[in-house]
Amino acid sequence: MNPLSPAVRLVIFFGAWLVWASALVVLRNQRREKAVRVDPKGRWGIALQMAGFALACMHGPEVWNSDLEVWRAVAGCALALFSIALFWNAVASLGRQWRFDAGLNQDHELVQVGAYRIVRHPIYASMLAMLLADICWVGTLPGWPIALVLCLAGTEIRVRVEDRLLRDRFGERFIEWQKTKPAYLPFLR
Numbered sequence: 001m002n003p004l005s006p007a008v009r010l011v012i013f014f015g016a017w018l019v020w021a022s023a024l025v026v027l028r029n030q031r032r033e034k035a036v037r038v039d040p041k042g043r044w045g046i047a048l049q050m051a052g053f054a055l056a057c058m059h060g061p062e063v064w065n066s067d068l069e070v071w072r073a074v075a076g077c078a079l080a081l082f083s084i085a086l087f088w089n090a091v092a093s094l095g096r097q098w099r100f101d102a103g104l105n106q107d108h109e110l111v112q113v114g115a116y117r118i119v120r121h122p123i124y125a126s127m128l129a130m131l132l133a134d135i136c137w138v139g140t141l142p143g144w145p146i147a148l149v150l151c152l153a154g155t156e157i158r159v160r161v162e163d164r165l166l167r168d169r170f171g172e173r174f175i176e177w178q179k180t181k182p183a184y185l186p187f188l189r
Contacts, residue, residue, distance in 0.1 A: 003067035010064070012073060013137050017078040020130060023088045035103030041163040043104030048154030049127065055146035056134045063138055071073045076136030083129035089115040090122040102161045110170050113176060118176070121162065124155045124184040 091098055093114035097105055115122035131151050135144045163183075166174045183186050 002135060003069050006065045006075050008073070009068040009137055012080075013134070014078060016077070016084070016130070016133060020080070020084050020126075023084075023091045023161065026182070027088065027091045032152065035099065035101065036106050037165065038101045038103035039161045039165055040101070042158050043057065045154040045157030045161065046076055046100070048157065050154075052147040052151030052154065053131060053134065054070045054147075055143050055150065056131060056139055059140065059143075062141060069136065071140060072136045075113075076133040079129045079133035081134060083126045086115050086122050086129065087126035090126065102165060104165055104169055108169060110166065110174060116181075118181070118186055120181045121155075121159055121184040124158060128149070128155065128184065133162070145148050147166050155184060 006070065068145065093111050093116055115125075121127050128151065130175060131148065135147070139147075164175075167178070
């Protein structure tokens, strides 16, 4: 089977990201409240995650202008579709509680519906799947393994910060839920 053209790579890459990110606009049907508690340490996690994405995707024209092998396109699309479905479900389930910073609203609830029935942090699972999709589409060595490590390190920081906030707020109820649900990788505790 012939490889796909560089134009197809660009359409797949930017199309997937556009659909993924549009959840933030489409599902923002309620005004977000100002957080009553924010832990700024979570921003270090965001910085590492974004550095991972940048490292995986920032290439010169030689990568972006090369043909895309069909198996890489299909694998990346499968990961992206999974990621998009997970992200849209998680953002919809959080509603007005969703925010970039790790924080809690005045009337914060412990969301355990939708994708939160599978993992405690489905948005981070979704981000990891999108990174893997990006790696399929444009990943090169040695960049993509380093990108994966950066993203996982940032995710671990975010998970620990958010879990601490939720544990402080919901106590034993959160601890019991934490025991039954993995953080962001299904089947791994």
